[in-house]
Amino acid sequence: xxxxxxxxxxxxxxxxxxxxxxxxxxxxxxxxxxxxxxxxxxxxxxxxxxxxxxxxxxxxxxxxxxxxxxxxxxxxxxxxxxxxxxxxxxxxxxxxxxxxxxxxxxxxxxxxxxxxxxxxxxxxxxxxxxxxxxxxxxxxxxxxxxxxxxxxxxxxxxxxxxxxxxxxxxxxxxxxxxxxxxxxxxxxxxxxxxxxxxxxxxxxxxxxxxxxxxxxxxxxxxxxxxxxxxxxxxxxxxxxxxxxxxxxxxxxxxxxxxxxxxxxxxxxxxxxxxxxxxxxxxxxxxxxxxxxxxxxxxxxxxxxxxxxxxxxxxxxxxxxxxxxxxxxxxxxxxxxxxxxxxxxxxxxxxxxxxxxxxxxxxxxxxxxxxxxxxxxxxxxxxxxxxxxxxxxxxxxxxxxxxxxxxxxxxxxxxxxxxxxxxxxxxxxxxxxxxxxxxx
Numbered sequence: 447x448x449x450x451x452x453x454x455x456x457x458x459x460x461x462x463x464x465x466x467x468x469x470x471x472x473x474x475x476x477x478x479x480x481x482x483x484x485x486x487x488x489x490x491x492x493x494x495x496x497x498x499x500x501x502x503x504x505x506x507x508x509x510x511x512x513x514x515x516x517x518x519x520x521x522x523x524x525x526x527x528x529x530x531x532x533x534x535x536x537x538x539x540x541x542x543x544x545x546x547x548x549x550x551x552x553x554x555x556x557x558x559x560x561x562x563x564x565x566x567x568x569x570x571x572x573x574x575x576x577x578x579x580x581x582x583x584x585x586x587x588x589x590x591x592x593x594x595x596x597x598x599x600x601x602x603x604x605x606x607x608x609x610x611x612x613x614x615x616x617x618x619x620x621x622x623x624x625x626x627x628x629x630x631x632x633x634x635x636x637x638x639x640x641x642x643x644x645x646x647x648x649x650x651x652x653x654x655x656x657x658x659x660x661x662x663x664x665x666x667x668x669x670x671x672x673x674x675x676x677x678x679x680x681x682x683x684x685x686x687x688x689x690x691x692x693x694x695x696x697x698x699x700x701x702x703x704x705x706x707x708x709x710x711x712x713x714x715x716x717x718x719x720x721x722x723x724x725x726x727x728x729x730x731x732x733x734x735x736x737x738x739x740x741x742x743x744x745x746x747x748x749x750x751x752x753x754x755x756x757x758x759x760x761x762x763x764x765x766x767x768x769x770x771x772x773x774x775x776x777x778x779x780x781x782x783x784x785x786x787x788x789x790x791x792x793x794x795x796x797x798x799x800x801x802x803x804x805x806x807x808x809x810x811x812x813x814x815x816x817x818x819x820x821x822x823x824x825x826x827x828x829x830x831x832x833x834x835x836x837x838x839x840x841x842x843x844x845x846x847x848x849x850x851x852x853x854x855x856x857x858x859x860x861x862x863x864x865x866x867x868x869x870x871x872x873x874x875x876x877x878x879x880x881x882x883x884x885x
Contacts, residue, residue, distance in 0.1 A: 461536060
């Protein structure tokens, strides 16, 4: 057997595989001999079927199976031994084979990964946001908490700031959603005016356009899809079932204990400090995600290389469960090209800078997560033996290992970007961050 590679260009090559009869005949004969012993053919006792009869009935199928098996094993070994970095899988140049021949020649197209250099630092600095919880946000959160833990006072007529429980309906969008909303969540002045003074049992017609500050609220209150929520401009009927005024809870030790446990927080000042700390911890995660997204976008934009596009479109066309048309494969390639580029860039970064996750790191990471979860339930000092036992159980779960590996890989890559990429830090409130980062 002989395999030769012919380069078409730097991104495309052809593999020629020559298989002689001597390469497969021994294996084919061995399989057929075993068939003679085990085949059930009418007119012959089991184990006494003539080889000629077995070859006539099974010879071609066994030949095809063994040659294909040899072909796939040889291709895999060649690509591994030659350390060829290929994209997709080898594609046969022709699919019709003359299986009556003794010797076979197969040809495969290869798509080769490009050579390129990754400039992690980059010329333009990436903004790393330091998102702070300002006094206005903290005060609003305190107000929300006191309302949430306050008393409900039933009313018969809607007043400003009241909560309404009712049913939204609209036949066109098939809306029939019972919900509770506060007038304070509404942005539209016309909608607020229409509701103030309405009574329990009334049906009020409202326009959805501009009703909420964020169109995503349409999903929550009307029970519609994300796509329908954007730019929703219809009329909905709200049948009012209940009206309640929420009396705020006092900022006392009883409330502090309900929120954080006994004597953890002892004053309004400490409450605000705790709210700020918790909020900024969450903001840090959003800031890191934004940094990761921006670093990836910069890497894709700054790292220039060609791809074997024609080959990849052909591979996409035949590699899925259902074959695609040329137009469908082209569209799918265009959708996935950016992701493929980053996949190659990330792989090169991980290899060159040895960013890998070891089993010990995964074990330590799982124990850290376990300790954090146990702390939420008041178990602040678990023993090493207890942690090891729980970690071993988690690491025996393949899905959990995969999930944690992805998280840890992402964390290590983020730490790498923070260390190597040119960054500029910008302090900003959460509201301004949302406008600037996702405008």
